[in-house]
Amino acid sequence: MHPAPNSGLAERVLAGDNRAIARAMSLVEDETAEGAALIGQIYARTGHAYLVGITGAPGAGKSTLVDRLTAEIRQSGQTIGIIAVDPTSPFTGGAILGDRVRMGAHFQDAGVFIRSMATRGHLGGLARATSDLALILDAAGKDLVMVETVGVGQDEVDIVRTADISVVVLVPGAGDDVQAIKAGIMEIADIYVVNKADREGADRMVQSIAANLSLQTFAPADWRPPILKTEATTGAGIGELWAAVGRFREHTKDRRMARQRARQEVRLRDLLSHQFMDYVEHTLPPGEFQRTIEAVAQRRLDPYAAAADLLTKVIGSPRAAGTH
Amino acid sequence: MHPAPNSGLAERVLAGDNRAIARAMSLVEDETAEGAALIGQIYARTGHAYLVGITGAPGAGKSTLVDRLTAEIRQSGQTIGIIAVDPTSPFTGGAILGDRVRMGAHFQDAGVFIRSMATRGHLGGLARATSDLALILDAAGKDLVMVETVGVGQDEVDIVRTADISVVVLVPGAGDDVQAIKAGIMEIADIYVVNKADREGADRMVQSIAANLSLQTFAPADWRPPILKTEATTGAGIGELWAAVGRFREHTKDRRMARQRARQEVRLRDLLSHQFMDYVEHTLPPGEFQRTIEAVAQRRLDPYAAAADLLTKVIGSPRAAGTH
Numbered sequence: 001m002h003p004a005p006n007s008g009l010a011e012r013v014l015a016g017d018n019r020a021i022a023r024a025m026s027l028v029e030d031e032t033a034e035g036a037a038l039i040g041q042i043y044a045r046t047g048h049a050y051l052v053g054i055t056g057a058p059g060a061g062k063s064t065l066v067d068r069l070t071a072e073i074r075q076s077g078q079t080i081g082i083i084a085v086d087p088t089s090p091f092t093g094g095a096i097l098g099d100r101v102r103m104g105a106h107f108q109d110a111g112v113f114i115r116s117m118a119t120r121g122h123l124g125g126l127a128r129a130t131s132d133l134a135l136i137l138d139a140a141g142k143d144l145v146m147v148e149t150v151g152v153g154q155d156e157v158d159i160v161r162t163a164d165i166s167v168v169v170l171v172p173g174a175g176d177d178v179q180a181i182k183a184g185i186m187e188i189a190d191i192y193v194v195n196k197a198d199r200e201g202a203d204r205m206v207q208s209i210a211a212n213l214s215l216q217t218f219a220p221a222d223w224r225p226p227i228l229k230t231e232a233t234t235g236a237g238i239g240e241l242w243a244a245v246g247r248f249r250e251h252t253k254d255r256r257m258a259r260q261r262a263r264q265e266v267r268l269r270d271l272l273s274h275q276f277m278d279y280v281e282h283t284l285p286p287g288e289f290q291r292t293i294e295a296v297a298q299r300r301l302d303p304y305a306a307a308a309d310l311l312t313k314v315i316g317s318p319r320a321a322g323t324h
Numbered sequence: 325m326h327p328a329p330n331s332g333l334a335e336r337v338l339a340g341d342n343r344a345i346a347r348a349m350s351l352v353e354d355e356t357a358e359g360a361a362l363i364g365q366i367y368a369r370t371g372h373a374y375l376v377g378i379t380g381a382p383g384a385g386k387s388t389l390v391d392r393l394t395a396e397i398r399q400s401g402q403t404i405g406i407i408a409v410d411p412t413s414p415f416t417g418g419a420i421l422g423d424r425v426r427m428g429a430h431f432q433d434a435g436v437f438i439r440s441m442a443t444r445g446h447l448g449g450l451a452r453a454t455s456d457l458a459l460i461l462d463a464a465g466k467d468l469v470m471v472e473t474v475g476v477g478q479d480e481v482d483i484v485r486t487a488d489i490s491v492v493v494l495v496p497g498a499g500d501d502v503q504a505i506k507a508g509i510m511e512i513a514d515i516y517v518v519n520k521a522d523r524e525g526a527d528r529m530v531q532s533i534a535a536n537l538s539l540q541t542f543a544p545a546d547w548r549p550p551i552l553k554t555e556a557t558t559g560a561g562i563g564e565l566w567a568a569v570g571r572f573r574e575h576t577k578d579r580r581m582a583r584q585r586a587r588q589e590v591r592l593r594d595l596l597s598h599q600f601m602d603y604v605e606h607t608l609p610p611g612e613f614q615r616t617i618e619a620v621a622q623r624r625l626d627p628y629a630a631a632a633d634l635l636t637k638v639i640g641s642p643r644a645a646g647t648h
Contacts, residue, residue, distance in 0.1 A: 036628040043626035131627075257621065264620045264627065268613075271631035272604065273597040279635065280596065289592075296588045297581065302367035303455075303588065304360040307595035311603065315639045 010041035016140045018113060025115055028132040039132055042139035047260075049081070049138035050249065052146045053160030055188075056169030061195045062148050064232035065169060069146070070112055071235075072242050078144055079111040081137030085130055085149040085159065113137060128274065130159050131267050161188045162263035164256060165248050167241075169193045170209070172201035189225050191244050197229035197237065223251050283314050334365035340464045342437060349439055352456040363456055366463035371584075373405070373462035374573065376470045377487030379512075384495040385519045386472050388556035393470070394436055395559075396566050402468055403435040405461030409454055409473040409483065437461060452598065454483050455591050485512045486587035488580060489572050491565075493517045494533070496525035513549050515568050521553035521561065547575050607638050 012020030027035035056062050063084065070080055115133060130147060137145045149159055160166045168189035194205050209227050218224050226244050230237030252259075281289070292310060295301040301309075336344030351359035380386050387408065394404055439457060454471060461469045473483055484490045492513035518529050533551050542548050550568050554561035576583075605613070616634060619625040625633075 040626040040629055044623050047623055261617055261621045264617050267627050268617055268620060268630055268634070269601060271627055272634055273601055275631050275635050276600045276639075277593060277597055279639070293585055293588050293592055296592060297585045299368050299371055302364040303591050303595055305364055306592055307599050310592075310596055311599050315600075315603070 010038055013038070013042055013136060013140050014045055018110070021113060021136055021140050022115070024136050025133050028136065029117065029129050031129075035132065039135060043135065046135050046138040049134070049142050049145045050165075051134055051138075051163040052144060052245065053163030053166045054146060054148045054169060055150070055160045055166070056171070056193075056195075060169045060171040061232045062169050065193070065195055065230060065238075065241075066146055066148050068232050068235050068238045069242060072238050073144060074109065074111060077111075079142045080113070081134075081140070081142040081145045082112070082114045083130060083133050083137070083145065083147045084114070084116040085147065113140075113142065127158050127266070128270055131263075158266055162259065162266055164259060165190045165245060165252075167191045167193060167245070169195050170205060171196045172199045172205045190223065190248050191241070192225055192227040193237075193241060194227065194229050195232055197231050202229060223248060280310070280314050284310070288313070334362055337362070337366055337460060337464050338369055342434070345437060345460055345464050346439070348460050349457050352460065353441065353453050355453075359456065363459055367459065370459050370462040373458070373466050373469045374489075375458055375462075375487040376468060376569065377484030377490045378470060378472045378493060379474070379484045379490070380493030380495070380517075380519075384493045385556045386493050389493060389517070389519055389554060389562075389565075390470055390472050392556050392559050392562045393566060396562050397468060398433065398435060401435075403466045404437070405458075405464070405466040405469045406436070406438045407454060407457050407461070407469065407471045408438065408440040409471065437464075437466065451482050451590070452594055455587075482590060486583065486590055488583060489514045489569060489576075491515045491517060491569070493519050494529060495520045496523045496529045514547065514572050515565070516549055516551040517561075517565060518551065518553050519556055521555050526553060547572060604634070604638050608634070612637070 009020055009024060013024050024035070024038050027038060029035075054062055054066060066082060066084075070082065073080055117129060117133065134145045134147060147159060147163060166188045168191070170192065172194065192209050194202055194209070196202070206227050206229065213225065213227075228237055228241055228244060230241060232238070289310070292301070292306050296303055296306050333344055333348060337348050348359070348362050351362060353359075378386055378390060390406060390408075394406065397404055441453060441457065458469045458471060471483060471487060490512045492515070494516065496518065516533050518526055518533070520526070530551050530553065537549065537551075552561055552565055552568060554565060556562070613634070616625070616630050620627055620630050
């Protein structure tokens with residue numbers, strides 16, 4: 001299906017070679033056929049790593065929290081891969097700069113691999129690339145993969161929602177408590193962290209999360225998300241956070257497969273629709289797509305009818321018309 | 325092509341009937357066939373409204389800014405539709421509550437229509453629904469449609485990027501300047517607004533945006549994004565903001581069609597892949613999709629190969645299929 005890649009690369013990824021990991025990640029991020037083939041080669045060796053999603057608004061202190069948590073986890077000897085989903089402008093180059101700065105703390109530690117990723121240019125690309133990066137780190141033998149996202153967008157929420165555990169980081173501040181609780185991430189949290197807990201309003205924020213939680217119904221056997229206070233800059237509360245991750249992991253070990261299935265479903269739908277769009281571009285007569293866009297832009301054709309027309313042209317079935 | 329809808333609804337939307345607008349929006353948000361058919365009926369009557377995208381991090385004061393701007397614009401007699409894309413958790417019900425609160429200021433004004441929208445459950449749904457809501461307001465005769473988003477996620481950025489004008493709202497605050505500039509929205513701004521400009525750090529923030537802008541190259545005829553200071557709570561700077569929108573509109577009037585084409589392309593790709601996924605669900609044998617997910621979750625099949633297999637099953641051999 002895919003061109004034969006450098007098969008040595010997959011072997012080196014599986015052996016945990018950091019340069020090979022970085023190379024594999026670039027192939028996947030650039031959406032190359034080699035990247036897809038590589039995932040195929042390493043996929044059977046994945047499933048070991050525990051996937052931790054960490055999300056929160058910009059400025060919540062997620063990076064510092066992840067760094068502290070990494071130091072904490074490394075004491076237990078586990079190896080860690082970190083993917084920082086950083087919606088950075090292409091022209092600021094912030095992602096690369098950020099990597100260098102952040103690598104500082106763990107640079108000498110071969111047990112930690114950090115990769116920042118900017119948003120991709122099109123819908124779904126971010127979630128797709130993040131999944132593949134996590135698979136590479138998993139195949140490379142990392143015990144734990146942490147994915148850190150700015151948890152406001154749909155893509156980012158999808159990434160975290162399907163991780164093995166979702167940690168939502170909030171921060172007290174002028175009016176931000178309401179905003180954060182409205183940020184669409186309340187229903188995905190397995191653990192709440194109120195970071196910068198030395199700030200005024202931290203206890204009020206804990207109470208407002210608790211009040212929000214009290215609106216939900218939990219069966220006695222359900223996991224009830226704890227609300228933890230941390231100060232990432234001093235390290236206060238980080239040990240408790242790691243302990244809570246462990247408790248959740250133990251509590252849900254029988255249900256991990258269900259979550260993986262949910263993750264695979266999101267992924268499969270996304271890949272399928274992506275491959276279909278590739279197919280469309282190779283199948284439609286040259287200029288057909290642009291002519292259709294032009295007709296829609298000039299109001300000669302409405303967008304739903306235009307999409308149905310194109311679908312019929314590509315797959316040749318009138319049944320595809322209409323949304324059902 | 326679509327089931328015959330209540331054709332009276334389209335007429336009432338075109339007549340600017342607020343209850344009909346609200347009903348049409350619900351049909352579209354729920355992704356019904358009636359909603360798609362309605363867009364088809366009204367589409368030829370769209371293209372009049374000027375689409376203003378306003379984005380910024382949570383807590384930047386976008387809602388207050390939009391309210392003030394609305395009051396300013398109403399003085400010129402123009403009618404306004406507002407779509408607040410509010411990534412609110414389904415269980416907090418914040419979007420509806422927010423509508424009621426916000427409608428207060430303009431409740432007596434038939435020239436203003438406000439709709440809040442929570443994030444949808446799947447990739448792309450948010451952008452899709454927002455486009456349709458804007459079309460409905462456009463067809464209903466609004467002169468201006470403002471779309472307000474939390475500008476961190478990919479979907480939200482896509483929404484604003486393809487509007488006729490993109491306004492990025494930033495706010496001075498502890499470390500937030502760097503975060504905001506890193507928030508992936510720098511390259512989409514036609515106008516920068518530093519809101520809450522009475523706060524400490526406002527001038528520093530203006531300078532840091534200006535420094536960032538100075539890294540970009542502008543041809544002499546290019547629009548150079550202005551950086552404006554506002555205090556939405558007092559209304560300071562709102563008149564200047566509205567004037568800047570007018571200058572941009574004048575400056576780019578010859579290029580508006582290109583932007584509309586970009587908007588239609590994003591939309592058409594999204595609709596096409598959405599309709600394809602519907603087609604997949606109606607075409608695959610029952611249980612086939614779930615069996616494939618199971619195989620992937622159990623590592624018997626890698627995700628790329630799984631997607632390619634499903635694509636082949638649905639459309640026949642990708643290589644052999646003709647163009648019609």
